[in-house]
Amino acid sequence: MTQATYNGVLNLAAGAFLLAAVLIVWRRELRSIVALLAWQGIALAAIPLTEGIYQHDAALIVVGVVVLLLRAVALPLLLARAVGTEPGERRESTPLVNTTTSLLITAGLTILAYAVTRPIIALDPSPSTRAVPAAFAVILIAVFVMVSRRRALSQAVGFMMLDNGIAATAFLITAGVPLIVELGASLDVLFAVLVLGLLTGHMRRTFGGTDLDQLRELRG
């Protein structure tokens, strides 16, 4: 792989990664949100795969394949199973912030990400580090999704996006954390999403829905 192809593929992956986050803010249908999350997982896995091929690093390619299986296949499947079958459960209810405002906020957060990541790029101005604002933007957008959505499942999606953003940052700036930490962290995320999926099931049975506005028993 030449330097130019490497740069091109890396930037394409980072761009697709950010685009998936923006589309998740735009969409309300839970099934398409989960599908977008799978696309985001593919874009994420492309980063270590590209770097692994470019640097002839077999370990990184293996990590990339694991990331692909976990974040583009396993976790979205888990979430898709948790999406209810009742019609009322398949869409995000009226959002706290309307779509236009949400997209404007998303743009603002992306600019903020460029400002926040300046010290990182200053320390190591390599092609991969230059893509890190996209990863940080996804982190900020994920937090925004978590605070502005009302379905339990949307919060789980926000959490996974947050995690994708952090993983992308790690791959872009350090070619991934040490293997033992990467494995442990992936296992933790898998369990956390499993727990969230189980909890949505319990909630639907107990509350008859997953609108988080119903969570108002514990106050003060």
Add this chain to the structure above:
Amino acid sequence: MSFLLLVPIAAPLAAAALAAVLGWRRLTSSVTVAAALSVLVSAVILSFNNRSQVRFGILNLFRTDALSITMLIVIGTVGTLATVASIGYIDAELAHGHTDAKGANLYGVLVPIFLAAMASAVLANNIGVMWVAIEATTVATAFLVGHRRTRAALEATWKYVVICSVGIALAFLGTVLLYFASLHAGASSGDALNIDVLLAHASRLDPAVTRLGAGLLLLGYGAKAGLVPFHTWLADAHSQAPAPVSALMSGVLLSVAFYALLRVKSVVDLAVGTGFLRTGLIIVGLLTLLIAASLLLVQTDFKRMLAYSSMENMGLVAVAAAAGTKLAIAALLLHVLAHGIAKSLVFLGSGQLQAAHDSTQISDVTGVLARSPMIGATFLVGLAILLGLPPFAMFASELSISRALAGAGLGWVLGAALLLVVVAFAALVRNGARMLLGPPAPGSPAIAVPRSVSAALVTGVILSLVLGLTVGPLLELFQTAASVLGGNR
């Protein structure tokens, strides 16, 4: 000796495996108690064996020094008290139909896993492994918080998992940034996250990236330690969890999360100076104290009251860490140990009160001292410790923290903290008196106290008295731990 390092992790895991195979029964719950006790015993043996030494195990992924030994003592002590009391608590829950055999089995497996995760967190040399262990505590405790499967328990679990996972994810981002800085400071990729390597390279870490990472780590681990701004899960989770788990979460888990912050602080202070995290800790510490004290004033639920008292204490610990002197850190560690034991006393007692009244409202509970001298007296001792009354250890620790703050030139922080502690004091006294003293309301139900709960409570009171009267050999351990963190004034 290096196998001793793994006992605190392996023993609870073995107990969990046994509980998974055999289910909840006297044998498995006793083995869990033995595992918790083995955490304490191995910590004591390690501390007698040249306590200033730093030991490493398994590819340098794990380490012990005076600080991790101190934390193991806290985990072992509170873990033993809580697992002993679990025997009677779960049997009573089964008898009342609040849980079923499946729930009891799950409890039997998750509690030792929770202990093992906390032990791994304080033994980790690699701060990435430390992060994995702390996130594992969230996963292990999720279904413990939701043990009763009621609406309130479910709501508490959801908030707990979502808020703590987001918080801890930010801590992971901070860890990644430290790794990035460490690689650029010349560390090799395999061990760039090891505490000893980070300390050795600290002076060459890029200040701007380190500050960004440190801020994220403060927010992230602060979420697990019950500090502002991600504190909103704490009262819900601690009040809905089964009493022995509340004791573990309030008494140990919060301080284990804060331990992670202390470890990170020792590196960050060397890299960017003490000012950065000092300012951060003072802000979150004082805000946490403020919120805890105000919510204590209006509290009508006794388990939530105890949870906010934990928040208040973590705020105080954060302020002490901001001072960062040797005296402050040693006092902080004594405070953490005394707080752990006190919270075991009050939470275990509150579990029996909740079982008797089927309510956690302060107004439903009257005349406890007259109705059950065992629960009443031990609850009173627990409250006295939390109030910082002599002869108990938190009197000494709060006094030393005050002296340390004054000595570090943080007089205004001391003033603000003292004011808020006094507010919390008044609220605890008022609510405590309402529940414990005076004649019981007519028709109050009998308070049952299982033998195992009494045993844990009496042991806790004895330990508190001993710790209050003489810190003994622990003082040297705390001081060594403080110098490990670089507090050398």
